[in-house]
Amino acid sequence: MPKQPRKRDATVADVANEARVSKATAARALGDYGAVSDAVRSRVLAAAEALGYRPNELARTMNTGRSHTIGVIVGDIENPYFGLATRGISDVAKDAGYNVVLVNSGENLEAEREAVRVLLDRRVDGLIVAPASSLDVDHLHSVNNSGRSLVLLDRRAEGIDAVVVEADLGAAAYEATALLTAEGHRRIAYISTLDTGGEPYSEALISRSSSVADRLGAVLTAQRDAGITEPEALIRLGANAVRPDGVKTVVRRLMEQADAPTAIIASDSLIALGVLRALRDLELTVPDDVSFVMFDDFEWTSLMTPALTVVSQPFYEMGAEAARALIAGIEPGGAVAAPPVFTGRLIRRDSIAAPRESRLVQR
Amino acid sequence: MPKQPRKRDATVADVANEARVSKATAARALGDYGAVSDAVRSRVLAAAEALGYRPNELARTMNTGRSHTIGVIVGDIENPYFGLATRGISDVAKDAGYNVVLVNSGENLEAEREAVRVLLDRRVDGLIVAPASSLDVDHLHSVNNSGRSLVLLDRRAEGIDAVVVEADLGAAAYEATALLTAEGHRRIAYISTLDTGGEPYSEALISRSSSVADRLGAVLTAQRDAGITEPEALIRLGANAVRPDGVKTVVRRLMEQADAPTAIIASDSLIALGVLRALRDLELTVPDDVSFVMFDDFEWTSLMTPALTVVSQPFYEMGAEAARALIAGIEPGGAVAAPPVFTGRLIRRDSIAAPRESRLVQR
DNA sequence: GTGAAAGCGCTAACAA
DNA sequence: TTGTTAGCGCTTTCAC
Numbered sequence: 001m002p003k004q005p006r007k008r009d010a011t012v013a014d015v016a017n018e019a020r021v022s023k024a025t026a027a028r029a030l031g032d033y034g035a036v037s038d039a040v041r042s043r044v045l046a047a048a049e050a051l052g053y054r055p056n057e058l059a060r061t062m063n064t065g066r067s068h069t070i071g072v073i074v075g076d077i078e079n080p081y082f083g084l085a086t087r088g089i090s091d092v093a094k095d096a097g098y099n100v101v102l103v104n105s106g107e108n109l110e111a112e113r114e115a116v117r118v119l120l121d122r123r124v125d126g127l128i129v130a131p132a133s134s135l136d137v138d139h140l141h142s143v144n145n146s147g148r149s150l151v152l153l154d155r156r157a158e159g160i161d162a163v164v165v166e167a168d169l170g171a172a173a174y175e176a177t178a179l180l181t182a183e184g185h186r187r188i189a190y191i192s193t194l195d196t197g198g199e200p201y202s203e204a205l206i207s208r209s210s211s212v213a214d215r216l217g218a219v220l221t222a223q224r225d226a227g228i229t230e231p232e233a234l235i236r237l238g239a240n241a242v243r244p245d246g247v248k249t250v251v252r253r254l255m256e257q258a259d260a261p262t263a264i265i266a267s268d269s270l271i272a273l274g275v276l277r278a279l280r281d282l283e284l285t286v287p288d289d290v291s292f293v294m295f296d297d298f299e300w301t302s303l304m305t306p307a308l309t310v311v312s313q314p315f316y317e318m319g320a321e322a323a324r325a326l327i328a329g330i331e332p333g334g335a336v337a338a339p340p341v342f343t344g345r346l347i348r349r350d351s352i353a354a355p356r357e358s359r360l361v362q363r
Numbered sequence: 364m365p366k367q368p369r370k371r372d373a374t375v376a377d378v379a380n381e382a383r384v385s386k387a388t389a390a391r392a393l394g395d396y397g398a399v400s401d402a403v404r405s406r407v408l409a410a411a412e413a414l415g416y417r418p419n420e421l422a423r424t425m426n427t428g429r430s431h432t433i434g435v436i437v438g439d440i441e442n443p444y445f446g447l448a449t450r451g452i453s454d455v456a457k458d459a460g461y462n463v464v465l466v467n468s469g470e471n472l473e474a475e476r477e478a479v480r481v482l483l484d485r486r487v488d489g490l491i492v493a494p495a496s497s498l499d500v501d502h503l504h505s506v507n508n509s510g511r512s513l514v515l516l517d518r519r520a521e522g523i524d525a526v527v528v529e530a531d532l533g534a535a536a537y538e539a540t541a542l543l544t545a546e547g548h549r550r551i552a553y554i555s556t557l558d559t560g561g562e563p564y565s566e567a568l569i570s571r572s573s574s575v576a577d578r579l580g581a582v583l584t585a586q587r588d589a590g591i592t593e594p595e596a597l598i599r600l601g602a603n604a605v606r607p608d609g610v611k612t613v614v615r616r617l618m619e620q621a622d623a624p625t626a627i628i629a630s631d632s633l634i635a636l637g638v639l640r641a642l643r644d645l646e647l648t649v650p651d652d653v654s655f656v657m658f659d660d661f662e663w664t665s666l667m668t669p670a671l672t673v674v675s676q677p678f679y680e681m682g683a684e685a686a687r688a689l690i691a692g693i694e695p696g697g698a699v700a701a702p703p704v705f706t707g708r709l710i711r712r713d714s715i716a717a718p719r720e721s722r723l724v725q726r
Numbered sequence: 727g728t729g730a731a732a733g734c735g736c737t738a739a740c741a742a
Numbered sequence: 743t744t745g746t747t748a749g750c751g752c753t754t755t756c757a758c
Contacts, residue, residue: 012751012752012753022730028753037727037728040727055751058421058425058751059425059734061734062751067421083443084441090467099466101462102453102463117417121419273662273666304663386745390736391737398744399743423735424750428750
């Protein structure tokens with residue numbers, strides 16, 4: 001490990017000395033503000049070059065109050081969803097001269113609160129947050145109160161003054177479910193994250209996360225519209241919190257129960273992977289034994305056998321838009337245009353078929 | 364967008380006033396250093412609470428010279444490899460009280476240089492870099508010279524004083540290739556990233572990236588050991604830079620040429636996805652028409668049909684270790700233990716078979 | 727166009 | 743234990 005004595009780096013004062021001008025003048029030339037004669041400017045720049053001067057951005061921030069840094073709080077970078085969104089944020093931020101401080105909340109509310117605190121203390125100019133809860137939002141209010149900009153990604157939050165960048169998945173989710181009911185499915189399971197602390201499904205519960213509530217709402221409506229009576233019975237939330245083995249256990253129990261579902265909807269790609277693994281372990285085939293639909297479209301979903309029917313949303317573009325909106329809110333003349341409305345898109349592939357039982361009947 | 368007048372937040376001075384002590388005393392109580400009587404401390408804390416005081420970490424950093432921030436420069440967060448490693452870094456950093464500033468270099472050297480500059484200007488305490496090039500490393504020297512700690516992730520760099528956290532993939536890569544030759548494959552293609560600016564393969568070229576050179580070296584050696592004469596002929600670097608369609612085009616050309624390969628090795632998961640897509644488009648089947656091996660193990664690789672044979676490496680743990688090593692180098696008493704040696708692991712699944720031609724012969 | 731001086735919010739000597 | 747006094751490196755009046 002390099003432990004050079006961390007030599008003091010050159011400061012404006014050093015450059016000023018070297019160039020034989022005052023600190024103020026040197027600073028003006030270096031920071032490219034105020035008025036400096038060409039002669040002096042080039043002298044200062046030369047001196048800076050010679051001394052290997054680099055501005056201390058922290059000191060700069062102290063005076064200007066602008067750090068050119070935006071904080072990003074996501075649930076889980078490991079999830080490709082956030083990976084792509086983060087990439088979108090980074091790209092836009094970099095182009096606009098902003099840095100990104102990334103914090104992983106692990107979808108944990110307390111960690112998220114702490115992250116907000118830390119980032120505000122670090123004097124970020126603004127924050128992009130994918131809030132773990134749509135209801136517990138005091139910490140988001142504190143962002144509002146600090147006078148800094150806030151953009152919410154993927155999920156809304158009750159009573160918070162902020163631009164929200166999200167995709168409307170309702171229509172696509174409805175459509176996807178309708179595909180299932182049209183094939184004759186009457187027992188459709190929906191498996192999702194969202195730590196419920198073990199509580200079973202309830203309206204109040206899911207309203208804690210707007211993104212969960214929205215897609216689930218559409219899925220339920222589509223089933224009711226198809227005359228299915230108690231679609232809630234086959235909802236399984238907090239699947240990855242189940243011990244042991246999370247999703248796999250949930251799927252196994254589901255498929256072994258009396259009225260096993262004939263179709264499964266997975267709320268995101270991580271859940272989907274767990275479901276597919278579980279089905280394989282149970283030697284159940286998609287779509288012959290179980291039909292399957294998932295949210296999120298990644299390259300591998302179309303390469304599976306069968307190719308998977310999915311609801312896609314434009315992660316990268318949503319991240320990029322969040323950054324754009326945030327920066328618009330930060331910069332003085334930033335026009336705060338409403339962000340475009342993103343919508344989910346149903347991509348039909350081959351993971352849906354008529355339920356086995358109905359096929360038997362038909363014969 | 365919340366545009367509260369960004370009200371001045373409370374400072375140490377305000378708290379001191381409110382608590383009727385000097386600034387220094389208040390600072391001591393707040394910063395939890397020096398000696399303060401219990402009575403005064405609680406008075407100060409109460410005042411701070413009342414005023415909603417939050418320390419300005421920037422000001423703190425200015426004095427102490429420590430920002431409790433580490434910079435991370437990766438090639439591409441979008442790549443799940445880096446996603447997982449970043450998660451490992453974040454987790455360890457957070458536990459140690461450090462923040463992570465993430466910058467995406469896009470595997471572009473100039474962007475990487477700029478990123479180093481920016482992060483040093485921001486006064487990060489240390490840097491974790493996955494260098495785009497193992498040879499162009501002046502900017503990494505500048506990190507050394509700044510006296511700040513540096514850890515290299517995934518790739519070495521010529522003459523740089525830094526801990527390197529990487530996985531030794533040589534043995535597993537050799538083994539994987541041997542699996543292929545043992546089945547009778549004599550024409551094995553290797554497809555990788557690494558922008559070569561269009562130059563064909565050469566030793567000098569690949570030495571620009573240690574991670575590419577290492578795995579490729581093992582693959583070539585295994586082939587030579589099996590008596591294959593010119594294994595270099597089927598190496599395709601910079602695949603994703605090919606226009607249009609990158610990897611897909613490369614694969615198509617490869618499979619349409621006279622002596623088409625009977626097996627393909629993909630250097631990472633992104634390349635792998637491209638290869639698989641291309642093969643499907645060409646209506647070529649794995650492993651009947653082409654055998655397939657890839658680097659990186661993700662859940663979906665085992666769910667494909669056939670399940671894919673892969674060389675895995677422990678991304679998350681490598682990221683975590685990089686953070687540990689870096690922080691050890693930053694902290695005063697930090698013991699700079701050599702990081703553990705990570706190794707790749709061959710996971711045999713079902714994407715390898717005897718080449719079609721030899722099977723024909725056997726009949 | 728340039729310089730002197732006062733701060734930004736905090737920590738760190740040094741006295742008292 | 744507490745207060746006083748300097749800074750950290752920069753920007754920003756305000757004179758000249």
